[in-house]
Amino acid sequence: MSEVELIAQWRAHLTDARRRSPHTVRAYVSAAQRLLRGKQLISWDEVAAVEAHDLRGHLANRRAEGLSNASAARELSALKALIAYARSEAGDPDPSAPRLRGPRLKKGLPRPVTPDEALNIAELIDETASEDWIGSRDRAVLLLMYGSGLRIAEALSLRGRDAVLAETLMVTGKGGKQRLVPILPITREAVSEYAKQCPWPLTADEPLFRGAKGGPLSAGMVQKAMARARRALGLPDTATPHALRHSFATHLLGAGADLRSLQELLGHASLGSTQIYTKVDAASLLETYRGAHPRAKKR
Known part of the structure:
Protein backbone atom coordinates (compact mmCIF):
# COMPACT_ATOMS: atom_id res chain seq x y z
CA MET A 1 0.00 0.00 0.00
CA ALA A 90 -2.74 -6.48 10.65
CA GLY A 91 -4.54 -9.35 12.41
CA ASP A 92 -3.09 -8.72 15.88
CA PRO A 93 -5.09 -10.82 18.39
CA ASP A 94 -4.72 -7.99 20.94
CA PRO A 95 -5.09 -4.80 18.88
CA SER A 96 -4.53 -2.35 21.72
CA ALA A 97 -2.58 0.88 21.43
CA PRO A 98 0.85 1.40 23.00
CA ARG A 99 0.73 2.46 26.64
CA LEU A 100 1.99 6.00 26.89
CA ARG A 101 0.73 8.75 29.17
CA GLY A 102 0.11 12.16 27.72
CA PRO A 103 1.87 15.31 28.92
CA ARG A 104 0.75 16.87 32.17
CA LEU A 105 0.29 20.57 32.73
CA LYS A 106 1.72 22.17 35.83
CA LYS A 107 -0.97 23.07 38.30
CA GLY A 108 -1.13 26.71 39.22
CA LEU A 109 -3.62 29.43 39.94
CA PRO A 110 -7.15 28.94 38.57
CA ARG A 111 -7.34 30.30 35.04
CA PRO A 112 -9.77 30.32 32.14
CA VAL A 113 -9.60 27.44 29.69
CA THR A 114 -7.71 28.57 26.59
CA PRO A 115 -9.34 28.33 23.13
CA ASP A 116 -6.98 25.45 22.29
CA GLU A 117 -7.87 23.60 25.49
CA ALA A 118 -11.62 24.20 25.04
CA LEU A 119 -11.64 22.61 21.58
CA ASN A 120 -9.39 19.76 22.70
CA ILE A 121 -11.75 19.00 25.59
CA ALA A 122 -14.80 18.98 23.32
CA GLU A 123 -13.10 16.79 20.72
CA LEU A 124 -11.63 14.32 23.23
CA ILE A 125 -15.02 13.89 24.88
CA ASP A 126 -16.50 13.17 21.45
CA GLU A 127 -13.80 10.65 20.60
CA THR A 128 -13.79 8.70 23.87
CA ALA A 129 -17.52 8.42 24.58
CA SER A 130 -19.11 5.00 25.04
CA GLU A 131 -21.29 5.61 21.97
CA ASP A 132 -20.75 7.90 19.01
CA TRP A 133 -24.01 9.80 19.45
CA ILE A 134 -23.23 10.43 23.12
CA GLY A 135 -19.87 11.88 22.15
CA SER A 136 -21.55 14.17 19.61
CA ARG A 137 -24.08 15.21 22.24
CA ASP A 138 -21.51 16.18 24.87
CA ARG A 139 -19.37 17.99 22.32
CA ALA A 140 -22.39 20.06 21.24
CA VAL A 141 -23.26 20.98 24.83
CA LEU A 142 -19.72 22.10 25.64
CA LEU A 143 -19.39 24.15 22.45
CA LEU A 144 -22.64 25.94 23.32
CA MET A 145 -21.15 26.88 26.68
CA TYR A 146 -17.79 27.96 25.31
CA GLY A 147 -18.92 29.51 22.03
CA SER A 148 -22.05 31.27 23.33
CA GLY A 149 -21.41 31.67 27.05
CA LEU A 150 -24.37 29.55 28.13
CA ARG A 151 -24.78 28.20 31.63
CA ILE A 152 -25.01 24.41 31.65
CA ALA A 153 -28.70 24.60 32.67
CA GLU A 154 -29.38 26.95 29.75
CA ALA A 155 -27.76 24.59 27.26
CA LEU A 156 -29.73 21.64 28.64
CA SER A 157 -33.00 23.61 28.52
CA LEU A 158 -32.96 23.74 24.71
CA ARG A 159 -35.80 21.91 22.96
CA GLY A 160 -36.04 19.80 19.85
CA ARG A 161 -37.09 22.86 17.86
CA ASP A 162 -33.59 24.25 18.48
CA ALA A 163 -31.86 21.39 16.63
CA VAL A 164 -31.46 23.63 13.58
CA LEU A 165 -29.75 26.75 14.90
CA ALA A 166 -29.46 30.14 13.26
CA GLU A 167 -26.65 32.65 13.81
CA THR A 168 -28.29 33.78 17.06
CA LEU A 169 -30.40 32.10 19.74
CA MET A 170 -32.83 33.52 22.28
CA VAL A 171 -31.98 31.99 25.66
CA THR A 172 -33.97 32.14 28.89
CA GLY A 173 -31.63 32.48 31.85
CA LYS A 174 -31.92 33.09 35.57
CA GLY A 175 -35.09 34.79 36.72
CA GLY A 176 -36.70 34.15 33.36
CA LYS A 177 -34.55 36.86 31.78
CA GLN A 178 -34.12 36.41 28.04
CA ARG A 179 -31.08 37.37 26.00
CA LEU A 180 -29.82 36.93 22.47
CA VAL A 181 -26.53 35.02 22.11
CA PRO A 182 -24.37 34.36 19.02
CA ILE A 183 -24.01 30.84 17.64
CA LEU A 184 -20.70 30.03 15.96
CA PRO A 185 -20.64 27.90 12.77
CA ILE A 186 -18.71 25.14 14.61
CA THR A 187 -21.47 25.06 17.25
CA ARG A 188 -24.27 24.91 14.69
CA GLU A 189 -22.45 22.06 12.96
CA ALA A 190 -21.98 20.20 16.26
CA VAL A 191 -25.66 20.47 17.25
CA SER A 192 -26.76 19.42 13.76
CA GLU A 193 -24.43 16.40 13.84
CA TYR A 194 -25.76 15.36 17.24
CA ALA A 195 -29.36 15.70 16.02
CA LYS A 196 -28.60 13.39 13.08
CA GLN A 197 -27.09 10.74 15.35
CA CYS A 198 -29.48 10.92 18.30
CA PRO A 199 -31.47 7.65 18.47
CA TRP A 200 -34.44 9.35 20.14
CA PRO A 201 -37.07 11.42 18.29
CA LEU A 202 -36.37 15.13 18.82
CA THR A 203 -39.87 16.55 18.86
CA ALA A 204 -40.30 20.31 19.10
CA ASP A 205 -41.27 20.53 22.77
CA GLU A 206 -39.09 17.74 24.16
CA PRO A 207 -35.53 18.26 25.46
CA LEU A 208 -32.95 18.53 22.70
CA PHE A 209 -30.20 16.80 24.68
CA ARG A 210 -31.12 13.28 25.79
CA GLY A 211 -29.62 10.83 28.25
CA ALA A 212 -28.65 7.29 27.29
CA LYS A 213 -32.18 6.03 28.03
CA GLY A 214 -33.96 8.86 26.26
CA GLY A 215 -34.75 11.11 29.21
CA PRO A 216 -33.44 14.66 29.65
CA LEU A 217 -29.66 14.85 29.90
CA SER A 218 -28.47 15.74 33.40
CA ALA A 219 -25.78 18.28 34.18
CA GLY A 220 -23.95 15.61 36.19
CA MET A 221 -23.31 13.51 33.10
CA VAL A 222 -21.73 16.45 31.28
CA GLN A 223 -19.61 17.24 34.33
CA LYS A 224 -18.38 13.63 34.53
CA ALA A 225 -17.47 13.59 30.84
CA MET A 226 -15.49 16.80 31.21
CA ALA A 227 -13.74 15.48 34.32
CA ARG A 228 -12.50 12.47 32.32
CA ALA A 229 -11.31 14.72 29.51
CA ARG A 230 -9.44 17.16 31.74
CA ARG A 231 -7.61 14.29 33.45
CA ALA A 232 -6.60 12.88 30.06
CA LEU A 233 -5.39 16.31 28.91
CA GLY A 234 -3.61 17.11 32.18
CA LEU A 235 -5.79 20.14 32.92
CA PRO A 236 -6.45 21.45 36.45
CA ASP A 237 -9.60 20.68 38.43
CA THR A 238 -10.79 24.21 37.68
CA ALA A 239 -11.47 23.11 34.08
CA THR A 240 -15.17 22.44 34.68
CA PRO A 241 -18.09 22.96 32.29
CA HIS A 242 -18.80 26.33 33.93
CA ALA A 243 -15.19 27.35 33.28
CA LEU A 244 -16.07 27.33 29.58
CA ARG A 245 -18.54 30.15 30.21
CA HIS A 246 -15.87 32.04 32.14
CA SER A 247 -13.48 31.53 29.22
CA PHE A 248 -16.06 32.86 26.78
CA ALA A 249 -16.27 36.06 28.83
CA THR A 250 -12.54 36.44 29.42
CA HIS A 251 -11.60 35.91 25.80
CA LEU A 252 -14.20 38.42 24.58
CA LEU A 253 -13.01 40.99 27.08
CA GLY A 254 -9.41 40.41 26.04
CA ALA A 255 -10.44 40.94 22.40
CA GLY A 256 -11.90 44.36 23.21
CA ALA A 257 -15.54 43.72 24.14
CA ASP A 258 -16.99 46.36 26.48
CA LEU A 259 -18.45 45.42 29.85
CA ARG A 260 -22.01 46.43 29.01
CA SER A 261 -22.09 44.21 25.93
CA LEU A 262 -20.52 41.38 27.89
CA GLN A 263 -23.13 41.80 30.61
CA GLU A 264 -25.88 41.37 28.03
CA LEU A 265 -24.28 38.30 26.47
CA LEU A 266 -23.82 36.62 29.85
CA GLY A 267 -27.25 37.56 31.18
CA HIS A 268 -25.92 39.15 34.36
CA ALA A 269 -28.46 41.16 36.33
CA SER A 270 -25.85 43.70 37.42
CA LEU A 271 -22.66 45.06 35.93
CA GLY A 272 -20.85 44.18 39.14
CA SER A 273 -21.11 40.47 38.31
CA THR A 274 -19.45 41.10 34.96
CA GLN A 275 -16.62 43.26 36.33
CA ILE A 276 -14.94 40.21 37.88
CA TYR A 277 -13.69 39.35 34.38
CA THR A 278 -11.59 42.51 34.28
CA LYS A 279 -9.61 41.06 37.19
CA VAL A 280 -9.30 37.66 35.51
CA ASP A 281 -8.11 39.23 32.26
CA ALA A 282 -5.61 41.44 34.10
CA ALA A 283 -4.28 38.40 35.96
CA SER A 284 -3.84 36.50 32.70
CA LEU A 285 -2.06 39.47 31.14
CA LEU A 286 0.31 39.75 34.12
CA GLU A 287 1.06 36.02 34.00
CA THR A 288 1.90 36.29 30.29
CA TYR A 289 4.10 39.33 30.93
CA ARG A 290 6.03 37.61 33.71
CA GLY A 291 6.61 34.56 31.55
CA ALA A 292 7.66 36.44 28.43
CA HIS A 293 9.41 39.67 29.43
CA PRO A 294 13.18 39.22 29.88
CA ARG A 295 13.25 41.72 32.78
CA ALA A 296 10.16 40.48 34.60
CA LYS A 297 10.70 39.09 38.08
CA LYS A 298 8.55 36.17 39.11
CA ARG A 299 7.32 36.43 42.67
Missing part, protein backbone atom coordinates in the same frame (compact mmCIF):
# COMPACT_ATOMS: atom_id res chain seq x y z
CA SER A 2 0.97 3.65 -0.16
CA GLU A 3 0.60 6.50 2.30
CA VAL A 4 -2.27 7.87 0.22
CA GLU A 5 -4.12 4.53 0.40
CA LEU A 6 -3.56 4.21 4.15
CA ILE A 7 -4.87 7.72 4.76
CA ALA A 8 -7.90 7.15 2.52
CA GLN A 9 -8.77 3.97 4.44
CA TRP A 10 -8.23 5.69 7.79
CA ARG A 11 -10.46 8.61 6.75
CA ALA A 12 -13.18 6.23 5.57
CA HIS A 13 -13.02 4.31 8.85
CA LEU A 14 -13.40 7.49 10.90
CA THR A 15 -16.18 8.87 8.73
CA ASP A 16 -18.23 5.76 7.92
CA ALA A 17 -17.55 3.21 10.66
CA ARG A 18 -16.91 5.56 13.59
CA ARG A 19 -19.08 8.45 12.34
CA ARG A 20 -16.72 11.03 13.78
CA SER A 21 -17.36 14.73 13.27
CA PRO A 22 -15.72 16.43 10.27
CA HIS A 23 -13.49 18.38 12.66
CA THR A 24 -12.31 15.20 14.37
CA VAL A 25 -11.71 13.47 11.04
CA ARG A 26 -9.53 16.37 9.87
CA ALA A 27 -7.52 16.36 13.10
CA TYR A 28 -7.04 12.56 13.16
CA VAL A 29 -6.11 12.41 9.49
CA SER A 30 -3.59 15.22 9.90
CA ALA A 31 -2.02 13.46 12.90
CA ALA A 32 -1.81 10.22 10.90
CA GLN A 33 -0.20 11.95 7.93
CA ARG A 34 2.49 13.47 10.15
CA LEU A 35 3.33 10.09 11.69
CA LEU A 36 3.37 8.21 8.38
CA ARG A 37 5.60 10.77 6.71
CA GLY A 38 7.88 11.18 9.71
CA LYS A 39 8.41 7.43 10.08
CA GLN A 40 8.02 6.62 6.35
CA LEU A 41 5.33 4.00 6.99
CA ILE A 42 3.56 2.51 3.97
CA SER A 43 1.62 -0.50 5.36
CA TRP A 44 -0.66 -1.33 8.27
CA ASP A 45 1.93 -3.87 9.46
CA GLU A 46 4.48 -1.07 9.78
CA VAL A 47 2.04 1.21 11.57
CA ALA A 48 1.08 -1.66 13.89
CA ALA A 49 4.75 -2.05 14.84
CA VAL A 50 4.98 1.49 16.23
CA GLU A 51 5.72 1.34 19.96
CA ALA A 52 5.61 3.77 22.87
CA HIS A 53 9.19 4.98 22.41
CA ASP A 54 8.46 5.76 18.74
CA LEU A 55 5.46 7.88 19.73
CA ARG A 56 7.47 9.57 22.46
CA GLY A 57 10.11 10.65 19.94
CA HIS A 58 7.49 11.77 17.43
CA LEU A 59 5.68 13.91 20.02
CA ALA A 60 8.98 15.37 21.22
CA ASN A 61 9.59 16.63 17.69
CA ARG A 62 6.09 18.08 17.57
CA ARG A 63 6.62 19.82 20.91
CA ALA A 64 9.83 21.33 19.54
CA GLU A 65 7.69 22.85 16.79
CA GLY A 66 5.64 24.67 19.43
CA LEU A 67 2.80 22.22 20.11
CA SER A 68 1.08 22.90 23.45
CA ASN A 69 0.58 20.27 26.15
CA ALA A 70 -3.14 20.07 25.45
CA SER A 71 -2.63 19.65 21.71
CA ALA A 72 0.12 17.07 22.29
CA ALA A 73 -2.24 15.04 24.47
CA ARG A 74 -4.91 15.25 21.77
CA GLU A 75 -2.44 14.17 19.07
CA LEU A 76 -1.36 11.23 21.21
CA SER A 77 -5.00 10.15 21.51
CA ALA A 78 -5.36 10.31 17.71
CA LEU A 79 -2.20 8.28 17.11
CA LYS A 80 -3.18 5.64 19.66
CA ALA A 81 -6.47 5.20 17.82
CA LEU A 82 -4.59 4.91 14.51
CA ILE A 83 -2.20 2.26 15.84
CA ALA A 84 -5.00 0.25 17.45
CA TYR A 85 -6.79 0.26 14.09
CA ALA A 86 -3.58 -0.72 12.29
CA ARG A 87 -3.04 -3.65 14.65
CA SER A 88 -6.59 -4.80 14.04
CA GLU A 89 -6.02 -4.59 10.27
